[in-house]
Amino acid sequence: xxxxxxxxxxYILGLLVLVLSTVPLWGTEYVLLFCLLFCxxxxxxxxxxxxxxxxxxxxxxxxxxIGISGYTVAVMCNYYxxxxxxxxxxxxIISVLLALFMSLFIFRMRGVYFGxxxxxxxxxxxxxxxxxxxxxxxxxxxxxxxxxxxxxELYYAAFIVGVGSVVLVYLILRxxxxxxxxxxxxxxxxxETMGVEVFRSKLYCFLVAAxxxxxxxxxxxxxxxxxxxxxxxAIDWTVxxxxxxxxxxxxxxxxxxxGAFIYILLSQTLSEYISLSMLILGVIAIIVILTAPxxxxxxxxxxxxxxxxxxxxx
Amino acid sequence: xxxxxxxxLNGILLGGLYAIVAIGMxxxxxxxxxxxxxxxxxxxxxxxLCLSFMTWLGVSPLLSLFVVVPIMYFxxxxxxxxxxxxxxxxxxxxxxxxxxGISIILQNLLLLIFTPDARTLETSLAIKTIPIADxxxxxxxxxxxxxxxxxxxxxxxxxxxxxYMGRAIRAASDDxxxxxxxxxxxxxxxxxAMGIAMMTAxxxxxxIGMTFTFYPHTGPQYLIIAFxxxxxxxxxxxxxxxxxxxxxxxxxxxxxxxxGPGFQLFCGYVVLLVVLALRPQGIFGTI
Numbered sequence: 001x002x003x004x005x006x007x008x009x010x011y012i013l014g015l016l017v018l019v020l021s022t023v024p025l026w027g028t029e030y031v032l033l034f035c036l037l038f039c040x041x042x043x044x045x046x047x048x049x050x051x052x053x054x055x056x057x058x059x060x061x062x063x064x065x066i067g068i069s070g071y072t073v074a075v076m077c078n079y080y081x082x083x084x085x086x087x088x089x090x091x092x093i094i095s096v097l098l099a100l101f102m103s104l105f106i107f108r109m110r111g112v113y114f115g116x117x118x119x120x121x122x123x124x125x126x127x128x129x130x131x132x133x134x135x136x137x138x139x140x141x142x143x144x145x146x147x148x149x150x151x152x153e154l155y156y157a158a159f160i161v162g163v164g165s166v167v168l169v170y171l172i173l174r175x176x177x178x179x180x181x182x183x184x185x186x187x188x189x190x191x192e193t194m195g196v197e198v199f200r201s202k203l204y205c206f207l208v209a210a211x212x213x214x215x216x217x218x219x220x221x222x223x224x225x226x227x228x229x230x231x232x233x234a235i236d237w238t239v240x241x242x243x244x245x246x247x248x249x250x251x252x253x254x255x256x257x258x259g260a261f262i263y264i265l266l267s268q269t270l271s272e273y274i275s276l277s278m279l280i281l282g283v284i285a286i287i288v289i290l291t292a293p294x295x296x297x298x299x300x301x302x303x304x305x306x307x308x309x310x311x312x313x314x
Numbered sequence: 315x316x317x318x319x320x321x322x323l324n325g326i327l328l329g330g331l332y333a334i335v336a337i338g339m340x341x342x343x344x345x346x347x348x349x350x351x352x353x354x355x356x357x358x359x360x361x362x363l364c365l366s367f368m369t370w371l372g373v374s375p376l377l378s379l380f381v382v383v384p385i386m387y388f389x390x391x392x393x394x395x396x397x398x399x400x401x402x403x404x405x406x407x408x409x410x411x412x413x414x415g416i417s418i419i420l421q422n423l424l425l426l427i428f429t430p431d432a433r434t435l436e437t438s439l440a441i442k443t444i445p446i447a448d449x450x451x452x453x454x455x456x457x458x459x460x461x462x463x464x465x466x467x468x469x470x471x472x473x474x475x476x477x478y479m480g481r482a483i484r485a486a487s488d489d490x491x492x493x494x495x496x497x498x499x500x501x502x503x504x505x506x507a508m509g510i511a512m513m514t515a516x517x518x519x520x521x522i523g524m525t526f527t528f529y530p531h532t533g534p535q536y537l538i539i540a541f542x543x544x545x546x547x548x549x550x551x552x553x554x555x556x557x558x559x560x561x562x563x564x565x566x567x568x569x570x571x572x573x574g575p576g577f578q579l580f581c582g583y584v585v586l587l588v589v590l591a592l593r594p595q596g597i598f599g600t601i
């Protein structure tokens with residue numbers, strides 16, 4: 001690949017980050033909302049991609065971390081008057097602890113069993129929270145931090161989480177851990193004989209994904225202000241992430257960026273018809289799997305050798 | 315002890331219903347190694363189809379089975395033949411994700427057509443009970459669920475053991491290449507197998523609709539029940555499905571009895587997670 005293309009990649013990326021970082025200065029309220037949701041869904045889907053696209057862990061229970069972190073934020077802010085951002089951090093930490101606890105059960109399962117196991121965990125949490133007096137049963141909680149964050153503060157938090165998630169995945173994939181992850185995704189047994197610590201690598205990934213998902217969830221719940229078990233622990237979260245990553249391109253870093261953009265565009269345009277936008281998203285996802293299994297970015301990479309962020313060393 | 319008799323009896327009867335909910339998914343897992351994440355939603359589709367026939371033609375739900383079951387056969391044939399077969403291969407994820415997509419499309423389609431209201435397939439049977447002791451009653455609808463569930467599973471067992479089609483399906487699943495060499499069109503066989511799995515799902519959907527209320531979003535709940543039954547009982551085994559259904563249903567109803575109705579599903583899931591952690595291959599299964 002030529003040097004000019006190499007440079008162009010960095011110009012594209014730099015421009016994207018520059019545009020995103022200055023939105024509060026020039027954007028309308030709608031654009032700001034759009035970019036905020038884009039950054040947060042980018043973080044969620046980048047983490048799902050790390051688990052499923054790179055580590056071969058089919059995770060259908062990301063809503064466990066979203067819900068538990070959202071509830072941590074709500075409980076900390078409402079009952080203990082904790083600072084809004086400290087509560088977000090605590091949400092991330094609780095997510096990691098939950099992931100550690102979950103790993104005792106679900107790391108004995110493989111493939112689809114792992115997926116459904118994580119999903120059942122989320123459903124169990126949903127039922128627990130909807131029967132728990134402390135969190136006001138299924139009625140839910142309004143999140144009232146001592147000083148509610150402004151929209152600009154929320155946006156920059158989302159921006160840091162979104163861009164941070166991309167950088168984090170890039171760094172992980174360039175590291176020894178990432179190399180091992182991709183080896184074991186392609187062949188579990190062979191990579192283990194070659195010295196990859198399969199269990200530990202998968203666990204690290206699972207914990208990292210739980211942390212970032214938890215942080216992003218804390219920010220999104222500060223934005224939404226209201227949390228309810230049937231929404232917080234709903235499979236709908238993971239459904240969106242699956243579609244975002246599949247459409248954009250599973251196992252590519254750029255895929256979730258494009259996928260998250262398409263999803264936010266669709267859901268915001270049809271915000272009054274949520275079921276219609278999910279319907280369209282489902283149809284697009286099936287068409288993509290049938291015609292271009294590697295997603296839009298994956299197919300582009302294959303045909304044109306066009307990669308913006310490559311985990312490969314050249 | 316007397317007060318436990320009722321939940322255990324109900325659990326046994328409900329177990330038969332859970333077995334028929336799960337048998338279609340278990341069959342497809344056994345034959346195509348496909349975890350049909352849309353199984354619950356296809357079942358609820360059958361419930362809504364039945365509801366439509368009831369309102370249009372004024373027939374009873376059990377009579378509408380004669381129309382709903384054949385329709386669901388073709389739905390299954392189409393889903394497998396035109397969508398899932400195209401992505402069958404070495405990897406397990408693409409078929410799974412296609413099924414996931416179908417599940418979301420169905421949920422939202424049903425939501426657009428039927429609104430999110432709670433529905434039920436009303437019959438006079440729903441409230442009848444047969445007293446067998448002064449502390450024990452058999453709810454008639456549960457008894458019907460149990461008997462029809464058991465009947466369908468026996469019919470399916472007979473079909474797979476005794477008929478040419480059933481043997482061809484089993485041959486295609488045992489060794490695809492060999493079956494092809496023997497002149498079996500395996501892709502077509504898979505589509506037919508899915509059609510048959512959907513016939514059981516139609517039966518399950520109508521029974522569920524007669525017994526409980528359902529919404530366009532109820533599908534995933536029954537998918538998890540189906541998965542639970544399959545996990546507890548072991549994959550591809552029909553006796554396992556029956557045993558799994560019984561264990562899950564009894565666990566749920568005892569949980570509701572001891573901790574309150576809010577914990578009915580919760581207890582089922584906990585039992586399921588414990589089984590998954592201790593014996594990932596299921597109680598009766600071998601890997």
